[in-house]
Amino acid sequence: MNDLLSLTRAARLVGVSRVVLQKKIQCGEMASFDGMVSTDSLLSCYPDAQLEDTVELKRISQIKERAFGKRVFERAMPDAEVLAARVTDLSKELAISQSQLKKLNVLLNNLWKRLDASECNAESREAMANLKLWIKHEVSSAMEPGFSNLLAIKDNMLRVMTAQVTLLPSRQDFLLEGQDTLLEAAMRAGISLNYGCSGGNCGLCKARVISGQVKKTRHHDFVIPEAQKNQGCILLCSNTAVSDIVLEAEVAGSVQDIPFQQITAKVKAIDTLSADTLLLHLQTPRTQRLRFLAGQSATLRVGQAFTAELPIASCPCDDRNVLFHLHRQTGNLFSDYVFDRLKCNDAVEVEGPQGEFILHEKSPRALYFFAFDGGFAPIKSLIEHAISLNAETIHLHWIASNRGNIYLPNVVRAWADALDNFHYVEHIAGIDLRAVVGKREEKLLNQLGRIVDSDAELIRGDVYLAGPASALNIAEQFFLGLGLPKTRVSVNLL
Numbered sequence: 001m002n003d004l005l006s007l008t009r010a011a012r013l014v015g016v017s018r019v020v021l022q023k024k025i026q027c028g029e030m031a032s033f034d035g036m037v038s039t040d041s042l043l044s045c046y047p048d049a050q051l052e053d054t055v056e057l058k059r060i061s062q063i064k065e066r067a068f069g070k071r072v073f074e075r076a077m078p079d080a081e082v083l084a085a086r087v088t089d090l091s092k093e094l095a096i097s098q099s100q101l102k103k104l105n106v107l108l109n110n111l112w113k114r115l116d117a118s119e120c121n122a123e124s125r126e127a128m129a130n131l132k133l134w135i136k137h138e139v140s141s142a143m144e145p146g147f148s149n150l151l152a153i154k155d156n157m158l159r160v161m162t163a164q165v166t167l168l169p170s171r172q173d174f175l176l177e178g179q180d181t182l183l184e185a186a187m188r189a190g191i192s193l194n195y196g197c198s199g200g201n202c203g204l205c206k207a208r209v210i211s212g213q214v215k216k217t218r219h220h221d222f223v224i225p226e227a228q229k230n231q232g233c234i235l236l237c238s239n240t241a242v243s244d245i246v247l248e249a250e251v252a253g254s255v256q257d258i259p260f261q262q263i264t265a266k267v268k269a270i271d272t273l274s275a276d277t278l279l280l281h282l283q284t285p286r287t288q289r290l291r292f293l294a295g296q297s298a299t300l301r302v303g304q305a306f307t308a309e310l311p312i313a314s315c316p317c318d319d320r321n322v323l324f325h326l327h328r329q330t331g332n333l334f335s336d337y338v339f340d341r342l343k344c345n346d347a348v349e350v351e352g353p354q355g356e357f358i359l360h361e362k363s364p365r366a367l368y369f370f371a372f373d374g375g376f377a378p379i380k381s382l383i384e385h386a387i388s389l390n391a392e393t394i395h396l397h398w399i400a401s402n403r404g405n406i407y408l409p410n411v412v413r414a415w416a417d418a419l420d421n422f423h424y425v426e427h428i429a430g431i432d433l434r435a436v437v438g439k440r441e442e443k444l445l446n447q448l449g450r451i452v453d454s455d456a457e458l459i460r461g462d463v464y465l466a467g468p469a470s471a472l473n474i475a476e477q478f479f480l481g482l483g484l485p486k487t488r489v490s491v492n493l494l
């Protein structure tokens with residue numbers, strides 16, 4: 001087991017999130033060396049950590065897996081060759097350690113014999129006896145199975161089942177599990193690498209391997225020039241990591257890094273969420289997926305060019321299955337068409353993505369999401385992304401005009417049940433949030449005031465608001481009036 005561990009690996013070993021370890025480093029409880037932590041300092045902070053993953057991490061991975069649907073079944077175990085290569089590496093390390101241990105044993109025996117053979121006076125004899133006792137005690141306690149051995153076992157298992165990928169120059173890292181490609185593993189970890197088709201055709205996911213070993217697991221038609229191949233260039237959508245690797249790869253840091261796309265998708269399913277709300281599930285072609293950042297929107301075109309810009313209600317980690325929530329607006333041609341005529345397998349033109357309502361991923365603050373009625377759609381995308389990133393604390397307040405407008409209570413309650421760090425409160429405003437004027441404004445302000453009074457931490461968090469303009473204008477002014485800077489109040493007017 002290496003003495004220095006990356007934060008990602010250390011967090012996985014002791015069953016906490018990276019943010020928790022980062023906080024320990026910031027407050028001086030845990031020493032870090034160039035972004036790594038030593039096993040000793042990890043053990044001193046977590047002497048009672050469990051060998052198995054904590055219940056919390058299991059729950060988080062279940063939620064991530066559900067977000068990936070069927071693909072999860074394809075990725076349980078690493079590719080056989082990858083597995084063999086990792087076991088071989090581990091066996092080499094084991095052989096070296098065994099040989100060193102043998103040499104140490106011989107050394108210890110020789111030392112013992114020399115101590116026994118040494119002639120000395122009574123005083124030295126007593127010192128010698130004490131020294132021998134001390135050596136005996138130290139050797140036997142070093143041989144006892146303890147937590148450090150358990151940590152080493154778990155680390156070895158982790159190294160066989162996963163590989164750590166570090167990206168430069170962003171210095172982000174993530175674990176690649178099972179048969180994921182580098183691109184899939186990054187998306188699952190909430191990292192938006194540069195890519196296009198996901199199928200080996202466009203070359204946009206080209207990256208350079210700086211160290212470590214990769215293996216091509218999927219065919220690609222895109223031809224990498226020989227000179228670039230020699231420099232270590234590979235396609236992220238066609239390769240997996242055999243060992244821990246360091247890659248030079250571009251990561252999207254802002255909406256400007258995401259290209260505008262035009263895709264013809266098919267309707268995979270249309271489900272009724274409430275009397276006037278539909279879940280529209282679109283599936284893109286395998287080789288042309290929709291790349292977007294959580295919280296963004298897309299423009300849909302159906303029938304005879306009926307269009308609407310809708311927030312995407314799913315996570316960028318599944319770029320093929322893109323979800324939208326549609327609320328009936330009588331007289332609106334797009335809405336009427338989707339509610340009355342659209343059916344499974346129909347084509348839908350998708351353009352986008354648009355919008356700047358995205359997560360401030362580098363912020364260390366707690367996340368406070370406020371969904372007003374149908375504003376839940378982009379909030380859902382952000383929350384799923386925040387879960388992928390293992391965000392430390394997530395609060396959701398769903399403020400609805402009436403109970404019927406809380407149209408996906410089961411999804412939210414499942415998050416609340418599964419994640420200890422997810423806090424959900426629903427509020428029935430009893431007013432139409434699309435027309436907040438006069439006394440209704442006062443009612444909404446009182447509601448927001450009660451929420452703030454019930455949570456002293458809220459004004460120290462990042463606030464995300466989505467919903468009808470009428471309610472949001474008031475809510476935004478309310479939070480700015482509390483002294484929150486504009487950079488910490490993100491707004492998505494629907």
Ligand code: FES
Pocket residue numbers: 195196197198199200201202203204205206220222235236237238
């Ligand atoms: S994403 Fe197009 S080749 Fe990899």
